[in-house]
Amino acid sequence: MGSPVRVRLDLAYDGTDFAGWQHQPDRDTIQRRIEAAARRLYRLAPNERTPVVGAGRTDAGVHAERQVAHFDAPLVIPPAGIRAGLNGLLPDSIRVLAAAETAPDFHARFDATGKTYRYHLLTEPVVTPLQTRYAWPVGDRLSREAMEEAAAALVGRHDFRAFFAAPPGEEPRTPVRNIFTASFGQRENMLVFEVAADGFLRYMVRRMVGTLVAVGRGQLPPDRVGALLRDPELPGPRFRAPAAGLRLYRVHYDGSASGKRHSQRAG
Amino acid sequence: MGSPVRVRLDLAYDGTDFAGWQHQPDRDTIQRRIEAAARRLYRLAPNERTPVVGAGRTDAGVHAERQVAHFDAPLVIPPAGIRAGLNGLLPDSIRVLAAAETAPDFHARFDATGKTYRYHLLTEPVVTPLQTRYAWPVGDRLSREAMEEAAAALVGRHDFRAFFAAPPGEEPRTPVRNIFTASFGQRENMLVFEVAADGFLRYMVRRMVGTLVAVGRGQLPPDRVGALLRDPELPGPRFRAPAAGLRLYRVHYDGSASGKRHSQRAG
Incomplete structure (x- = not known):
């Protein structure tokens, strides 16, 4: 396992059936789904988290044509594999449009202009x-x-x-x-x-x-x-x-x- | 109660969550939903049916921008009331776009050219x-x-x-x-x-x-x-x-x- 790699995700989702982007206890959120998919993709233990930070905290029922997020991958998977892997683990209503390795200090929310x-x-x-x-x-x-x-x-x-x-x-x-x-x-x-x-x-x-x-x-x-x-x-x-x-x-x-x-x- | 009045319905639906137009035992179909709504609108007993005949028997998952159907109303309700009444009883995924009294021999399927x-x-x-x-x-x-x-x-x-x-x-x-x-x-x-x-x-x-x-x-x-x-x-x-x-x-x-x-x- 090398040093972590920061990954930028471009995402689209149909927000109808979700309680918004942001984590909330006992609610089905887009952030929770993506983190769960990343946990499986990287074969992490259930108690290990890969926090996924989104640029915009869309509310319940709000959609995204192109949301941006980042997370630190615990090991290196080629970007095409991240995209295909996450899409295979996510519901159809959430799609990874693109995945890319990015600068280690890229921040999806704070860097957004x-x-x-x-x-x-x-x-x-x-x-x-x-x-x-x-x-x-x-x-x-x-x-x-x-x-x-x-x-x-x-x-x-x-x-x-x-x-x-x-x-x-x-x-x-x-x-x-x-x-x-x-x-x-x-x-x-x-x-x-x-x-x-x-x-x-x-x-x-x-x-x-x-x-x-x-x-x-x-x-x-x-x-x-x-x-x-x-x-x-x-x-x-x-x-x-x-x-x-x-x-x-x-x-x-x-x-x-x-x-x-x-x-x-x-x- | 007068003689029955034949009503033409123009309908739109999102077919994603339905097993198609046509009745099937134990399946959620658009025809079943409309008949159930009509039964409630006209306050019929559970065993009384108001058969609704559609022009096209769309398959499971197929949508309609404008389907046409007819049924015989057991009593007279003004068309605007039929439309509003059925829409109030139907799920959001099925909408009555228009309701109209029609000729007693109008047939949604057989008359379609x-x-x-x-x-x-x-x-x-x-x-x-x-x-x-x-x-x-x-x-x-x-x-x-x-x-x-x-x-x-x-x-x-x-x-x-x-x-x-x-x-x-x-x-x-x-x-x-x-x-x-x-x-x-x-x-x-x-x-x-x-x-x-x-x-x-x-x-x-x-x-x-x-x-x-x-x-x-x-x-x-x-x-x-x-x-x-x-x-x-x-x-x-x-x-x-x-x-x-x-x-x-x-x-x-x-x-x-x-x-x-x-x-x-x-x-």
Whole structure:
């Protein structure tokens, strides 16, 4: 057994049947499944763990088109073998898209410079069950113009306290996040909201989408979004879109991120 | 209670978790679920049945974007109430898209003048679990040209014995069917095979798609399809595509169909 090798995994999953990414006692989570598969692949004892660290802690029912994770492999298996081996041990709803050896200090979460989420809205009057697993059926009476106007206000560095809900004890260091882009696009019969930021607070995308849909339905004026960013304590209803429509679309890294963090750590 | 009213239902379902449309002892089928929902909606006794007749008897795991069915309602409920009532009693994976009162002699199966099926092929090298529920991941090394050449041979009136498999005792009256159109189209990252015909034999679409993909992979020459139509006994491997990629897309009726059949019956 040589020194451990850090492995980067690119993952996709259908989150419908899982209690989210993160470990929770007695719950079926994606992290738990991947760690269990790694334990079997590397023939570890049941009490030995190979902690798998994910870039984004997706909530229950949220999907991933491309999540990134890392773990330290206790012995060397060629990357193609890791991918095939884990996929053979994982349920069909979780797939390893790619496995690669990476720098020993690569960190899936801390090195990420941003993430992109997509939220799928089904805007047809008649909804088929072939799409509701991955979309929120909101009907066809939405004003896309109002939603786009409201979405534009999200872009930039703001205090997003009005758009998250942290369980007690899990408050983030700061509620300020920088949104790079927030826009709507049409893909077949879906209206897709895509949002990229340096990071996201808990429920932030679903709160944003819930609010934008309320704007699209005329329940809120479009300038409500900007008002909530300026005054997070503004009274009024809070909206949260269902988990099924949300997917982690990409995790962003840049070439120097790992090195930068490393020197910060060394400093 | 007045005389019974015949109701047409337009249905969509995710077939993944069902043993197909048709009743089978001790199996969870779509027909059984709809009949159970109708029994509750109309407050029938457990031993009273409201037989629901579907246009297409989709197999286990096959989906429907728009299936058509009929049943005789024991009392009058406005169509909007039938739709909402059944949807409230059905699982999310089965939806009534529309309900309507129809002519007392309308027959969902016998009046259908044709059906269109779609088969979804996922042709990317990397497959995400967000699409495999509704598609067959076949990889990116398919010759679409060869598949299109082979598909063209399917169009027209042919003996499709080489493309079906009937359980003993369920042989069709004739293995001749008329294919109106058979073609491939690209929808996002999916290659979609669409085929319309006056009727389909058991497993016919999946056998056709399995053969076309074998052609696309170079396992069979493109002219094999035409050869199998001319000589159904031709030796060689038979291919069948998995159920997940298949969906009943539309059932065709024409305005005079019901009347025609009625006069045929009266004759």
